[in-house]
Amino acid sequence: MGPRFVKQAALFYGLMTVAAGLWSGLRGWGMPLSGGSPLRETLLGAAAAAATVLLGMLTYRVLPPLRKLAEELAPRLIDPADRRGLVLISAFSGISEELFFRGAVQQEFGLVPAALLFGALHIGPDRRYLIWTIWALAAGFLYGLLFATTGGLLAPVVAHALHNAAMLLAWKRFREHGR
Numbered sequence: 410m411g412p413r414f415v416k417q418a419a420l421f422y423g424l425m426t427v428a429a430g431l432w433s434g435l436r437g438w439g440m441p442l443s444g445g446s447p448l449r450e451t452l453l454g455a456a457a458a459a460a461t462v463l464l465g466m467l468t469y470r471v472l473p474p475l476r477k478l479a480e481e482l483a484p485r486l487i488d489p490a491d492r493r494g495l496v497l498i499s500a501f502s503g504i505s506e507e508l509f510f511r512g513a514v515q516q517e518f519g520l521v522p523a524a525l526l527f528g529a530l531h532i533g534p535d536r537r538y539l540i541w542t543i544w545a546l547a548a549g550f551l552y553g554l555l556f557a558t559t560g561g562l563l564a565p566v567v568a569h570a571l572h573n574a575a576m577l578l579a580w581k582r583f584r585e586h587g588r
Contacts, residue, residue, distance in 0.1 A: 412494065414490075414494070414498075415494045415497050415498060418497075418498050418501055418502075419497070419501055422501035422502060422504070422505035422506075423501075423505070425505040425506065425508070425509050426504065426505040426508050426509070428509060428513070429505070429508040429509040429512050429513040430508070432509075432513040432517070433512055433513050433516065436513075436516070436517065438512075438513075438516050440508060440512045440562060441512075441560060441561045441562060442561055442562055442563055443559075443560075443561040443562075443563050444559040444560025444561035444563075445560065445561070446559075447563055449559075450559045450561055450563040450564040450567070451563060451564070451567055453555065453558075453559065453564045453567075453568075454555065454563065454564040454565065454566065454567025454568040454571065455567055455568070455571060457551060457555060457564070457567075457568035457572075458567065458568045458569075458570075458571035458572045458575065459571075461548065461551070461568070461572045462571075462572055462575045462576060462579075465544070465572075465576055466579070468540075468544075472540065474537065474540070475540050477537075478537050478538070478540075478541075479580070483580065483584055487577070487580050487581050487584050488584060490577075490581065492578060492581060495574065495577040495578055495581060496574050496577075496578070498573070498577070499570050499571075499573035499574035499577060500570050500574070502569070502570070502573055503566055503567075503568075503569035503570025503571070503572075503573055503574075504566055504570060506527070506569060507552060507556075507562055507565045507566045507569050508562060508566075510523050510526065510527045510549065510552070510553075511523065511552060511553060511556040511562055511565050512556075512562055514526060514527075515553055515556060515557075520550070520553040520554070520556075520557055523549065523553055524546060524549030524550040524552075524553050525546070525549070526549075527545060527546070527548070527549030527552075528542055528543070528545045528546030528547075528549050529542075530545075531544075531545030531546075548569070548572070551568070552565035552568060552569055553565070555568060
């Protein structure tokens with residue numbers, strides 16, 4: 410995840426954001442950033458991120474196959490990345506995926522199809538990635554519920570971006586400093 414990867418991710422996620430905006434705009438929905446209480450929605454998103462990070466770390470500790478997969482992926486994904494790049498990737502993915510999946514797909518088809526599609530697009534190349542797919546499916550439901558509950562994208566964007574940033578930065582720190 411060097412500078413080149415970050416630039417490619419910015420382009421990919423930028424295109425996803427444009428697609429979400431066009432889809433929502435053509436349907437006349439707009440992109441509801443807040444349902445009316447930005448502070449409450451930000452805090453709700455941060456609390457959801459804290460819960461998913463804690464659950465993610467617990468899952469990592471109790472599932473040896475997940476630790477093994479992380480050890481295989483880290484040399485390509487985490488070790489070459491700097492913290493700034495990890496934070497940027499987290500922000501790009503959190504914002505654009507929520508605009509697309511909640512702001513467009515969920516408004517068009519509903520929570521369940523949006524969560525299922527979100528999970529399906531996180532399918533890895535083999536069975537070892539099944540835990541990641543299940544995690545993404547659960548996260549898709551959580552982010553969808555945040556959107557449905559608050560009426561805005563702020564809570565799911567905050568939850569998604571903070572979760573990704575916290576997990577990637579913790580993974581990076583763990584790799585640098587050991588257990």
